[in-house]
Amino acid sequence: MARKPAEQSVNRLDILLAAANVFRRKGYHGAKMSDIAAEVDLTAGSLYHHFPDGKQQILIEVLNEGLDQITAEVQAVVDDNTLMPDEKLRKIIYTNILGLTHNTSVAAALVFETRTILENPEARKAYLKRRDSFEQLYTQVIQEGIDAGIFRQVDVPIFTKTILGAHNWVGVWYREGGRLTGEQIADEMSNTFLAALSPIGVPAAKN
Amino acid sequence: MARKPAEQSVNRLDILLAAANVFRRKGYHGAKMSDIAAEVDLTAGSLYHHFPDGKQQILIEVLNEGLDQITAEVQAVVDDNTLMPDEKLRKIIYTNILGLTHNTSVAAALVFETRTILENPEARKAYLKRRDSFEQLYTQVIQEGIDAGIFRQVDVPIFTKTILGAHNWVGVWYREGGRLTGEQIADEMSNTFLAALSPIGVPAAKN
């Protein structure tokens, strides 16, 4: 009585994933609807059944899905009140980087294609809001640590962007099967930023 | 006897700058030849007089020029043998960030449009070579510092990519007239990475 495969028609999520892959390879403008369609064994026209609003809508949903997911994961860590700020920061860096290395296509889209979505006035506002919330998670934890005296005084917005820049870049250069695993990279990078925040290792004097 | 303006026809460099600006705003694929032309008061067709090989060639030259320039600046610091590794690192971070904030259009192109150039097999190889040389400048200085015992043991390639990711991102979010100047940002970020390399501020124990 085995259930039948039931893997007939594709769903929106399949298409979003496929699109992310193509975007990663060719960029949004370089990606043809037919490329995306081919990835899920459809023709270009068929995509309009699932996404009546077309190509840009697909991009918007890829980015929203991707950002929402990583935000939720990081948010969960931030909400864990059993953790000290330094443990929290280590864990959110870890979580974030593993999120990126586990889905490099979406990660790359978040870096490279955000600009495209921002050209669309409606999508722009909503997206920027999401992104700010995400950034807030970091600034919040860093500020907590400073207030608690376990991090040195840093310019929190800049430090946040420093971390996020480093993270984003991982999504660009990371390749599965490379020298290091996502875990190892996450480890190394969280060490780096925690060391950077250590109140004892004061930076060398300026000249 | 004032000399006449002599500002008649545009030159290749004007066009490259103009192109970088348009690329920053719309991305390579979103940039029309007519957009670039308009920026220097020409028509699309005229650009082919200066760049017979067309749009892609313009991108290639923007990236090469940009990367060569920043490389040269950083190289000069690396070659200065009067500096200790930590001073060197501080100075190359400084140099690099000021380079980015002084020409955000080219900086953004280096981040966002590199992928485009890499699709071109010939350009790809040459470009990757340049980029590796650039990255080498960082790894070299970091390794020197470790060998000299003034930096803690880090995974040099990862640390390098961490720095470069943070840098690249500056070119994306930095806006002239923002809260901080390029100098202040460079200062903050070099503090961050030097603190991260400090051999005394050992990172917190892993759980």
Add this chain to the structure above:
DNA sequence: AAAATAATCAAATCGTGATTTAATTATACA
């Protein structure tokens, strides 16, 4: 198993934008 609905396709549309071409104007040079 009809009827209704969902997925899909193949073949138009339709606009856009890079590149080419054939002149025209400006500049340098001898």
Add this chain to the structure above:
DNA sequence: TGTATAATTAAATCACGATTTGATTATTTT
């Protein structure tokens, strides 16, 4: 000055790719 060369233009060309349209085929629902 007049001729060669450099810049520039306006008007084709030409291809490509997003979207639309009108069937066709699957899948549900009752």
